[in-house]
Amino acid sequence: MGVVLQGAGGAAGLAFGPAYRWQRAAVAVDPPHEPPDAALARFHAAQRAAASRLRALAERQRASGLREADLFDAQALLVEDETLTDGVTALVLEGEPLTQAIQTVVAQMQAVLAELDDPYLRERAADMAAVGLELLRALAGDQASPTIPPGAIIVADDLTPAETVDLPHHVAGFATAGGGPTGHTIILARARGVPAVVGVGEAILHVPDGTSLLVDGDAATVLIDPDEAALQAAQERIAALQAARQRRAALRDRSGQLRDGRPVALWANIGRPAEARLAREHGAEGVGLFRTEFLFLDRATPPDEDEQYAAYRAVLAELPDCPIVIRTLDIGGDKPLPYLPLPPEANPFLGVRGLRLSMQRPDLFQTQLRALLRVAVHGDIWIMLPMVATPADLAWARAQLGEAAAALAAAGVDHRPDPPLGVMIETPAAVVLADQLARQAAFFSIGSNDLAQYTLAVDRGHATLAARYRADDPAVWRMIELAARAARQAGIPIGICGELGGDPNAAPALAGLGLDELSMAPASIPAVKERLAQITWAEAQAAAARALGAEEQG
Numbered sequence: 001m002g003v004v005l006q007g008a009g010g011a012a013g014l015a016f017g018p019a020y021r022w023q024r025a026a027v028a029v030d031p032p033h034e035p036p037d038a039a040l041a042r043f044h045a046a047q048r049a050a051a052s053r054l055r056a057l058a059e060r061q062r063a064s065g066l067r068e069a070d071l072f073d074a075q076a077l078l079v080e081d082e083t084l085t086d087g088v089t090a091l092v093l094e095g096e097p098l099t100q101a102i103q104t105v106v107a108q109m110q111a112v113l114a115e116l117d118d119p120y121l122r123e124r125a126a127d128m129a130a131v132g133l134e135l136l137r138a139l140a141g142d143q144a145s146p147t148i149p150p151g152a153i154i155v156a157d158d159l160t161p162a163e164t165v166d167l168p169h170h171v172a173g174f175a176t177a178g179g180g181p182t183g184h185t186i187i188l189a190r191a192r193g194v195p196a197v198v199g200v201g202e203a204i205l206h207v208p209d210g211t212s213l214l215v216d217g218d219a220a221t222v223l224i225d226p227d228e229a230a231l232q233a234a235q236e237r238i239a240a241l242q243a244a245r246q247r248r249a250a251l252r253d254r255s256g257q258l259r260d261g262r263p264v265a266l267w268a269n270i271g272r273p274a275e276a277r278l279a280r281e282h283g284a285e286g287v288g289l290f291r292t293e294f295l296f297l298d299r300a301t302p303p304d305e306d307e308q309y310a311a312y313r314a315v316l317a318e319l320p321d322c323p324i325v326i327r328t329l330d331i332g333g334d335k336p337l338p339y340l341p342l343p344p345e346a347n348p349f350l351g352v353r354g355l356r357l358s359m360q361r362p363d364l365f366q367t368q369l370r371a372l373l374r375v376a377v378h379g380d381i382w383i384m385l386p387m388v389a390t391p392a393d394l395a396w397a398r399a400q401l402g403e404a405a406a407a408l409a410a411a412g413v414d415h416r417p418d419p420p421l422g423v424m425i426e427t428p429a430a431v432v433l434a435d436q437l438a439r440q441a442a443f444f445s446i447g448s449n450d451l452a453q454y455t456l457a458v459d460r461g462h463a464t465l466a467a468r469y470r471a472d473d474p475a476v477w478r479m480i481e482l483a484a485r486a487a488r489q490a491g492i493p494i495g496i497c498g499e500l501g502g503d504p505n506a507a508p509a510l511a512g513l514g515l516d517e518l519s520m521a522p523a524s525i526p527a528v529k530e531r532l533a534q535i536t537w538a539e540a541q542a543a544a545a546r547a548l549g550a551e552e553q554g
Contacts, residue, residue: 002212002214002223002224002225002226002227002230003223003224003225004221004222004223004224005175005200005201005203005204005221005222005223005224006200006220006221007175007197007198007199007200007220007221007222008179008180008181008198008199008200008220009179009180009181009183009186009197009198009199009220010181010186010195010196010197010198010215010216010217010218010219010220010221011186011189011190011193011194011195011196011197011217012190012195012217012218013173013193013194013195013217013218013241014195014214014215014216014217014218014234014237014238014241015153015172015173015194015195015214015215015217016153016172016212016213016214016215016226016231016234017151017152017153017172017173017212017213018149018151018152018153018209018210018211018212018213019152019153019155019207019208019209019210019211019212019213020148020149020152020153020154020155020209021155021156021205021207021209022146022148022154022155022156022159022174023146024133024163025137025140026140027099027136027139027140028099028136028139028140028141029099030097030098030099030100034097034098036092036093036095039092039097039098040089040092040098042098042139043088043089043092043098043102043135043139045138046135046138046139047079047080047085047135047138049138050076050079050131050134050135050137050138051076051079051080053134053138053162054072054073054075054076054079054134054162055072055073055076057072057162057165057166058070058071058072058073058076060165061165069272069274070271070272070294071127071161071184071188072161072162074127074297075127075130075131075134075161075162078127078128078131079131079134079135081109083109084105084106084109084131087101087104087105087108087109088101088102088105091104091105098139099136099139102132102135102136102139103132103136106128106129106131106132106135107132109128110125110128110129110132111125113125113128126183126184127161127184129160130160130161130162130184133160134160134162148167148168148170148171150170151170151171151172152171152172153171153172153173153174153175153213153215154167154171154173154174154175155174155175155176155204155205155207155213156174156175156176156177157176157177157178157205158176158177158178158179158185158198159174159176159179159185160185161184161185161188164184164185164188164189164192165188165192167194171194172195172215173194173195173196173215173217174189174194174196174197174215175196175197175198175200175204175213175215175222176196176197176198176199176200176204177199177200177201177202177204177205178198178199179198179199180198180199181198181199181220183198185198186198189217195215195216195217196215196217197215197216197217197220197221197222199220200222204222207224211224211225212224212225212226214226214230214231214234216234244527244530245526247530248526248527248529248530249526251283251526251529251530251533252281252282252283252526253283254283254529254533255285256285256517256518256528256529256532257532257533258511258532258533258535258536258537258540259533259534259535259536260536260537262511262537262540263516264507264511264515264516264517264518264532265285265286265495265516265517265518266283266284266285266517266518266519266520266525266528266529266532267279267284267285267286267287267288267289267323267325267495267497267517267518267519267520268282268284268286268287268288268519268520268521268522268525269287269288269289269291269497269502269519269520269521269522270287270289270290270291270315270522271290271291271293271294272294273311273314273315273318275522276314276315276317276318276319277318278522278523279318279319279522279525280318280319281522282522282523282525282526283525283526283529284319284322284522284525285322285517286319286322286323286324286325286380286517286519287315287319287322287323287324287325287326287519288325288445288495288496288497288501288517288518288519288520289325289327289384289445289497289519290312290315290324290325290326290327291327291330292308292311292326292327292328292329292330292368293329293330293331295307295308295311296329296331296337297331297337299337299338299339300338300339301339302337302339302340302364302367303367304367305367305370305371305374306371308367308368308371308372309371309374309375312324312326312371312372312375312381313375313378316375316378316379316381320379321379321380322379322380323380323382324379324380324381324382325382325383325384325422325443325445325497325519326372326381326382326383326384327384327385327386327424328355328358328365328368328369328372328383328384328385328386329354329357329358329364329365329368330353330354330386330387331353331354331357332345332348332349332351332352332353332354332356332357340361340364342357349450349453349459353386353387354385354386354387354388355385355386355387355388355393355397356387358397358400359396362400365400366400366403366404366407369383369400369401369404370404370407370408370413370415372419373401373404373405373408373415373416373417373419374408374413374414374415376415376416376419377414377415377416381416381419382419382420382421382422382442382443383401383419383420383421383422384422384423384424384443384445385397385421385422385423385424386424386426386447387424387426387427388423388424388425388427388430388437389427389429389430389433390429390433391433391436391437391439391440394421394423394437394440394441395440397421398421398440401421402417405417405418420442420443421441421442422441422442422443422444422445423437423441423443423444423445424445424446424447424497425444425445425446425447425451425483425494426446426447426448426449426450426451426454426498427450427451427454428451428454428455428479430483431451431479431482431483432482434482434483434485434486434487435486435489435490437486438486438487438489438490438492439490441492442492443487443492443493443494443495444483444486444487444492444493444494444495445494445495445496445497445519446480446483446494446495446496446497446498446500446501446515447497447498448471448476448480448496448497448498448499448500448501449471449498449499450498451471451476451479451480451498452469452470452471452473452476452498452500453469455473455475455476455479456468456469456470456473456475456476471498471499471500472500472503472506472547474547474548474549476500477509477513477544477547477548477549478548478549480496480510480513480515481513481544481548484513484514484515485514487514488514493516493517494514494515494516495515495516495517495518495519496510496515496517496518496519497519497520499520501518501519501520501528502518502520502521502524502525502528503524503528504524504527504528504530504531505531506547507528507531507532508531508532508535508539508540508543508544509540509543509544509546509547510544511532511535511537511540511543511544512537512539512540512541512542512543512544512545512547513544513547
C-alpha cells in the first residue's frame with residue numbers, strides 16, 4: 001500500500017496515471033533602466049492582452065453552456081480595474097520596475113480582499129492573484145505550452161482558473177498543494193468532469209515525475225505508488241461509476257417519483273439562461289431557482305427592463321413547457337455595486353439584503369417586476385421573494401406587483417398580472433409564521449443554506465466553525481418539517497432549492513416530509529432521481545423520522 005495524502009476538497013471521480021510536475025511559465029525580465037513611459041506602454045499592452053485572453057476563455061466556457069464563463073468576465077474587469085491601473089502607474093513613476101510594481105499592487109489588493117468577512121469577496125482575493133499571474137504572462141508574451149503526456153496526473157503548487165481550463169483534455173486528473181473546496185479551480189474541475197484533489201499540502205510537490213498516482217476526488221485523497229490491490233479496487237469503482245452513469249442516463253426522460261409511484265418533481269437551480277440547456281439535458285422537469293444576480297453584478301449601471309425580459313425569455317425558450325421559478329434580486333451590502341452605494345454593515349447577513357434591499361430601492365424592484373410580468377405571458381413563470389421574515393414583507397411585495405401590473409396596463413403592454421408569488425423560506429421567522437405566510441403565498445421554497453445558517457447561528461463562511469454548519473442538523477430538519485406542515489395545511493406546494501435538495505442521501509427524508517419538488521444543480525438530478533426511485537413512501541417517511549431525530553433517544 002502506498003502513501004495516502006489527504007486533500008481539502010475534490011472533484012468527483014477516480015484517475016490513475018503518472019505524475020507530471022506542472023511549471024508556470026517564467027516571468028518576463030524588465031529591461032534595465034527602462035523609462036517610465038515605456039514601462040507603462042508595456043503595462044497597458046499587457047492589460048489589453050490579458051483581458052482579451054480572459055474574455056476569450058469566457059466565450060469558450062459560455063459556448064459550452066457553463067456558468068463558469070462569468071468568472072473569466074469578472075477577471076477581465078479586474079485586469080482593467082482602476083485601482084490596479086492607478087497603483088501600478090504610481091509605483092512605475094516612482095522608479096519601481098514594472099514587474100515588481102504589478103506584484104506589489106496585486107498583493108496589496110489581494111490582502112485587502114482576503115481580510116473581508118464575506119466569502120464571496122474572499123474568493124475575489126484568489127481572483128486577484130490569478131489576475132496578477134495573467135498580467136505577468138501577458139508581459140512575457142506567447143510562450144510554448146509544455147507537452148503534457150496523455151493520461152498524466154498534473155501535480156502543481158496551485159492552478160489558476162485560466163490554467164485549469166487550458167489543461168488539455170487528455171489529462172487524467174490533477175492534484176495541487178494549495179486550494180480549497182470552494183475555490184474556482186476545483187469548481188472548474190467539477191464542471192469539466194476532471195477528477196481532482198486540492199489542498200493536499202507541500203508533500204505532493206516532492207513526488208518525482210512519472211510516479212504512479214491514484215487521485216480519488218470523492219474522498220479527496222491522493223495515493224502515491226498504489227499497489228495491485230488498490231488498483232484493482234479503483235478499477236472496480238470506475239466500472240461501478242460507469243454503470244451508474246448508464247443507469248441514470250436511462251432515467252433522463254422519466255418524471256421524479258418514488259418506487260410506488262408517488263411523484264416528487266426534480267427541478268434545477270440555474271444562474272444564467274445558458275444553464276437552462278444543461279437543466280434540460282439532465283432531465284429537469286422545471287427550474288426551481290433562477291438566480292437573477294448575474295444581471296446586476298460587474299457593471300456600472302443596472303439592467304433595464306428589456307435586458308431582463310430577454311434573459312428570462314431565453315430560459316423559457318429552452319424549457320417552454322416547464323415551470324420557471326425566478327428569484328428577485330438577492331443581494332446586499334456584502335456585494336457592493338457601483339450604482340447601488342450601500343454603507344458597510346457589521347453583519348451583512350442580518351442587514352439590508354434580498355427583499356429588504358428592494359424595499360429601499362423600489363425603482364429597481366419595479367423594473368424587475370415589470371420584466372417578469374411581461375415574460376409571464378409566454379410561459380409558466382413563478383416569482384420568488386428572498387429574505388422574507390414577516391407577512392408584512394410579503395404584503396408589501398404583493399402591492400408592488402399590483403403597481404407594476406397597473407403601470408403595464410396603463411401603457412398598453414402585454415403582460416400577465418397575477419403569476420404565482422411565493423416565498424423563499426430561509427429565516428426562522430418565516431418558518432414560525434409559515435401558517436400566516438401561506439395565506440398570501442402561492443408557494444414555498446426552502447432555502448436550506450441560509451436557513452441552516454440562521455437556525456444554527458453559524459456564519460456558513462466561518463473557517464473555524466465549519467463543522468457546526470450542517471444543513472442536515474436535526475434543528476434544520478425540524479424547521480423544514482414545520483414549513484412543510486404549514487404548506488400542506490394551506491394547500492400550497494413546497495419545494496427546496498438549497499444544496500440539501502441535491503443530496504441523494506437527503507432526498508428520501510425530504511420526500512418523506514411531503515416536499516413536492518426538489519431543486520438542485522442540474523448535474524445532481526440523475527443521482528437523486530435514481531435514489532428516489534429505489535424507495536417507497538413508507539421508507540421515505542421513516543427516513544424523515546430519522547432526520548428529525550425521532551429515533552435518537554430510544
